Amino acid sequence: MRFATLPDGTADGRLHLVSRDHTRCTPARGVTTLQALMERWDHHAPELQHQYEALNAGGGAPFDPSDALAPMPRAWQWLDGSAYESHGALMQKVFGLEPNDTTRPLMYQGMSDRFLPATADVPLPSEEDGIDFEGEFGVICDAVPMGTAADAAHGHIRLILQINDWSLRTLAPIEMKTGFGWVQAKPACSMAPVAVTPDELGPAWRDARVDLPLIVDWNGTRFGAAGGYDMGFGFDQLIAHAARTRDLVPGTVIGSGTVSNANFRDIGSSCIAERRGIEMLDHGAPRTGYMRFGDRVRMECRAKDGAPLFGAIDQQVVAAPQPPSARK
Secondary structure, three states: OEEEEEOOOOOOOEEEEEOOOOOEEEEOOOOOOHHHHHHOHHHHHHHHHHHHHHHHHOOOEEOOHHHOOOOOOOOOOEEEEOOOHHHHHHHHHHHOOOOOOOOOOOEEEOOOOOOEOOOOOEEEOOHHHOEEOEEEEEEEEOOEOOOOOHHHHHHHEEEEEEEEOOEEOOOHHHHHOOOOOOOOOOOOOEEOOOEEOHHHHHHHEEOOEEOOEEEEEEOOEEEEEEEOOOOOOOHHHHHHHHOOOOOEOOOOEEEOOOOOOOOHHHHEOOEHHHHHHHHHHHHOOOOOOOEOOOOEEEEEOEOOOOOEOOOOEEEEEEEOOOOHHHHO
């Protein structure tokens, strides 16, 4: 099944089913929001599957992805991993950091009270903060009991997402040195308009990983096409790590971290920081600057036959309006 959330004047929007070709949609019967669906997945899923099959057979209303909110406009919890070892190893080498314990996934808890729509402008306070995109995949879980092992965690993955985890690179090292994690360096993330069940990926959903490339264009120029499979820890392992000492509430969103492959010099990158890291190794200094206001980034992962999956994230970075107190 494929789901999108369309605006209805509420914070959580109205849940819709989307046809496999992304041309039509229909309101989900019996459940109004994606959060409500995650809380009673087993109850609602059979009827929604029937509705999805009928939608693909014809009917429904036209679907315009640019009208959609994020599939999950806000969540109780957003946990982001850093599961691509090639990305982590490059960053460690560039910044002279000690190697991480590779037996434990890296993960932080981020801002979850909003996820930006795929085509919304992204307001940020300053170009001097080092504005960077980070293309990644994510999953949404149903309720995961504390202590769930990875093999059982696989069954709690209900939906797969495509995410842009915005980062402010100038602020990140300052906050990292405090030992308390990120706040200012991690503004709201963006989601592609459509969330899909794992079966929609067919054989491209393998070992709890997305075995497809994520195409990233910056200002209309190809920036990267890294494949999603090369995670050091699959989403099942990330879920088990997060649930070791606590229950995960239904609707928890878990990210993969920046999609990266060891041959990044050949296929490009999913974030600017990685490109700058390669330049530092090859030339002694970075040559690529971070994003400026007016810049646009586009990300999309399609099926191997070119069919749509999540839809595209296509956003422009803009200057955030100043609050009235700052204009005095």
